[in-house]
Amino acid sequence: MTKTVNQRAWLLVLPVFAVVAFSAVLPLMTVVNYSVQDTFGNNQFFWNGLGWFQELLDPSSQFGERFFDSLWRNLLFSAIILAIEVPLGIVVALSMPREGRSVAFCLVLMALPLLIPWNVVGTIWQVFARTDIGLLGAFLNRLGLDYNYAGNALAAWATIVVMDVWHWTSLVALLCYAGLKSIPDAYYQAARIDGATRWAVFRTIQLPKMRRVLLIAVLLRFMDSFMIYTEPFVLTGGGPGNATTFLSIDLVKLALGQFDLGRAAAMSLVYNLIILAVCWVFYTVMTNADAGARPSTAEGDPADHAASGSLPPATTIELDRRAA
């Protein structure tokens, strides 16, 4: 599908542009402003240049060490989450009943954790995992395990990971299920005639069809786990010690707890830039995947490529249908 060039389309986009600019660009300007200044209270600000950034990116300084600690912690967390949730989500999607009323039943139950406010998710797991009143905590202690998420770093990590798996695996599963639903029956019939094994069907039919939705799933899961705040905050408050202090928790502590505006602002900007970079990589991969088998110019500069070659997601539907 070719799109008509029409500069007046900007008028249609303008309201969105204005609102998002109001709630994204203006605050970011404040952050930039804070990040280059120092304050001693009384709303008096002094120019500090790039001082905060130098301190932030220098692992030998106290502040830098703290930042890199929570950064690695957060990356580790995201990696664990993706390693568990993506395969588990695929398995669950493959286990969905084919038809009948049980489909709607399973879907509703699966989607339920996604619509629970995040602090309530924390509360649910707090109530569930406490050793004095929680089913899980009491059960593990009865088994003779020394489990206490408030005192033991490993237990805290395990609880947060299980909580996140509980919370978000359904998203991956629902996305994959939608991908699977789009596979025409004829594919499976052809596979049966060819005598394909279950594994071969998965590798050659189901997995390629899920590639697109899996990309969306990985992107959403990475981003959301990289900015996780409320659930661990309610459950462990970042503790014990700093064991579960992820980037957002650290940032909020710094900005709203200690009102250390300069450092917090510098950290915000670096944090945001990391997100932006990762987002850009995913976006490029995604639009390239959309373009499908089109001869790719991926060898060139990615920015160059995206500007000149890649299609916006709009066109994918056409391509996908043709492929099907």
Add this chain to the structure above:
Amino acid sequence: MRGRHVVMTLYLLFLMLPIYWLVNMSLKTNQEINTSMTLWPQAITFDNYIRIFTDPSWYGGYLNSLSYVAINTVLSIGLALPAAYAFSRYSFIGDKHLFFWLLSNRMAPPAVFALPFFNLYSAVGLFDTPWAVALAHCLFNVPLAVWILEGFMSGVPREIDETAAIDGYSFPRFFIRIFMPLIASGIGVAAFFCFMFSWVELLLARTLTSVDAKPIAATMTRTVSAAGMDWGLLAAAGVLTIVPGALVIWFVRNYIAKGFALGRV
């Protein structure tokens, strides 16, 4: 075949067990919670729920949350509809960069924005109103709505646009009378997601309100008192926050799968 059922049953059990425990707790007295570990309430009590429904500071929290969620959903969809149409039908200078920029806002961590939002909305006099939270949530909901709607709109052949133009429909009339009904399920899905992400978010909602517009999620922290945690009341409040989500899911259950793929399968 057996294996599938076993996996599904185990998974659903894993999902439901913590929720069951919360419901279980909400029907117990604090005395029972603190002194014994019972798998179901020995003496069912609805006191916790009655307290929430009779105390304005409690049920007010729910009304506050629902009002900013509603404002945000209407606002996001209203703004996103024309923009999504532009992205799906036209190419214009900077469209790809704009689209990426919008999406990148969906990914921006709310923690970064908490403090500047506080300053911004205090400065424009919206602090502690549902509007502040609704506008702040637009940061991630508008881009998401544009993204979802664009996917659905691109599935509508553009011959329809052209035919309508030939038939003498003006653009607004065409858009409302013909185009919007065609993507009704997409609008439903986008509204669902706006509801969802606005309803579950706490950090910004808590930062931008103090008394009058306090969301239920922030009210829940009140259960911590000098006398210790009021677990029963906390659990009851938690159960009640699950209800609106469960209702919404029930209404969209037939579109969930397609919806979660954002119309792009």
